[in-house]
Amino acid sequence: MMPGLGAPVESSKSIPTGPDTLPLLGHLVPLLRDPYSFVTAMAAHGDVVRIRVGPLKLVLVCDPVLTDRVLRNDRTFDKGGPIYDRAREVLGNGLSTCPHDLHRRQRRLVQPAFHRSRMPGYAKIMIDQTASVAGAWHNGQVLDVLAEMLTITGRIAAVTIFSDNLPTKTQHEVIEDFSTVVGGIYVRALLPPPLDRLPTPGNRRYHRANARLRRTVRGLIAERRATGVDTGDLLSALLSAHGLDARDDENLSDNEIIDQALSFYVAGTETTATTLAWALCLLGQHPAVQQSVHAEVDAVLAGRPATYADLPGLELTGRVVTETLRLRPPGWWLNRVATTDTTLGEYTVPKGTVVVYSPYLIQHRPDLYLEPEIFRPDRWISAPVSHPQRAEFIPFGGGARRCIGDHFSITEAVLALATILTRWQLEPVSTRPVRATRISVSARPKGLRMRLVDRALSPTRH
Numbered sequence: 001m002m003p004g005l006g007a008p009v010e011s012s013k014s015i016p017t018g019p020d021t022l023p024l025l026g027h028l029v030p031l032l033r034d035p036y037s038f039v040t041a042m043a044a045h046g047d048v049v050r051i052r053v054g055p056l057k058l059v060l061v062c063d064p065v066l067t068d069r070v071l072r073n074d075r076t077f078d079k080g081g082p083i084y085d086r087a088r089e090v091l092g093n094g095l096s097t098c099p100h101d102l103h104r105r106q107r108r109l110v111q112p113a114f115h116r117s118r119m120p121g122y123a124k125i126m127i128d129q130t131a132s133v134a135g136a137w138h139n140g141q142v143l144d145v146l147a148e149m150l151t152i153t154g155r156i157a158a159v160t161i162f163s164d165n166l167p168t169k170t171q172h173e174v175i176e177d178f179s180t181v182v183g184g185i186y187v188r189a190l191l192p193p194p195l196d197r198l199p200t201p202g203n204r205r206y207h208r209a210n211a212r213l214r215r216t217v218r219g220l221i222a223e224r225r226a227t228g229v230d231t232g233d234l235l236s237a238l239l240s241a242h243g244l245d246a247r248d249d250e251n252l253s254d255n256e257i258i259d260q261a262l263s264f265y266v267a268g269t270e271t272t273a274t275t276l277a278w279a280l281c282l283l284g285q286h287p288a289v290q291q292s293v294h295a296e297v298d299a300v301l302a303g304r305p306a307t308y309a310d311l312p313g314l315e316l317t318g319r320v321v322t323e324t325l326r327l328r329p330p331g332w333w334l335n336r337v338a339t340t341d342t343t344l345g346e347y348t349v350p351k352g353t354v355v356v357y358s359p360y361l362i363q364h365r366p367d368l369y370l371e372p373e374i375f376r377p378d379r380w381i382s383a384p385v386s387h388p389q390r391a392e393f394i395p396f397g398g399g400a401r402r403c404i405g406d407h408f409s410i411t412e413a414v415l416a417l418a419t420i421l422t423r424w425q426l427e428p429v430s431t432r433p434v435r436a437t438r439i440s441v442s443a444r445p446k447g448l449r450m451r452l453v454d455r456a457l458s459p460t461r462h
């Protein structure tokens, strides 16, 4: 048994406060200046450290075993806190935002949508959509990498959720409305409540998009219920979770289905886009690794489009994705709320405490990873690459609230990367380090631009 997961520890100590706290601001300044250095530095001050971000009092868990305990004990450490409160206004009680008492039922009803048997169909959409976006690029073009990756993953999400037999106009509207609503969630999470009700253009746009999106999805649900056809998309999977009868309490209601569809889009689009953007950034900084990935996709695909069956053969591409998720986990800082007085290690944690766990911090601990700052896909050679399930590798969280889209997104990232790199080589346009932005669901590579080289036209094709 892992230390710390056994019998409860006799606890009475109060949690130490991180150093250099300022009146009113607490740790806000160093956190905003360099969040990665801030969280990794906290590990030197204890397994559990108290920090203050303006008025918010938080407890940061720095130890992998205690992080695992928080994740596995989802009744005591439940979803909650200011961001979840705001997200629930939009996503309702979808799978990612619902509290513990609603979670088991939802997970059981939603799980079939991610069943392995549906993956080859989703994979085809991932490959086709990536090829369509990357096919419009041209040699020498300087890409806004994250924007392009968001286009790819946004289209993949819309088509995997609603299939591509939507009329083109409706598909465009759905993608546009999703992005407006998602953008609105983050802005509104930062606004004090009276401001989010003002009739500003931003608030009006947000409400319009939210209303139209819900109308569209409700119409699609009615259509599907009437025909009873499973079109292989996530919406069909949600509808057929327990038959198509809306009157059955065991089914997801229409509103719940809309909340789930929104949750998939919110939880899956930016996270996967960010992973792809960082992977391309890291490959640009490590041309020898990019060359090896080119050699792998050439050998495995031999110029034809990828399929789901190619995943095991794209072994190095898979390790690049895994190492990117270690080095730049999109969800770098996530939180729970203690629902009762409890303990973490030797410390007392009172009810109501906001507890933060950080995949970034854990995955940069030098006692867990040799030279953690270095991008080294080979460190995963002897590990099960597609699904490492370890307390020290937590880009998808853990326990009952572990990401339901983990296999889906790894499939998406590997197949999208292979599809892009079959045709393109990406080079950095600047030697300046790429920093991460944070006012979003994930840590995005700030201002990342890369130059495209068409491999077919490159004199040194590799």
Ligand code: HEM
Pocket (backbone or CB within 6 Å): 095, 096, 097, 107, 263, 264, 265, 267, 268, 269, 271, 272, 275, 329, 330, 331, 334, 335, 394, 395, 396, 397, 398, 400, 401, 402, 403, 404, 405, 406, 408, 409, 410
């Ligand atoms: C690289 C891509 C992704 C990463 C890094 C990621 C990461 C995560 C993490 C860390 C959590 C747990 C959050 C917490 O502990 O508070 C989570 C939950 C979740 N993710 Fe993902 N995710 C990714 C892609 C996706 C995709 C593609 C989907 C859906 C299509 C998805 C749907 C969800 C849902 C619904 C939950 C809530 C699960 C539950 O509470 O039962 N994610 N994800």
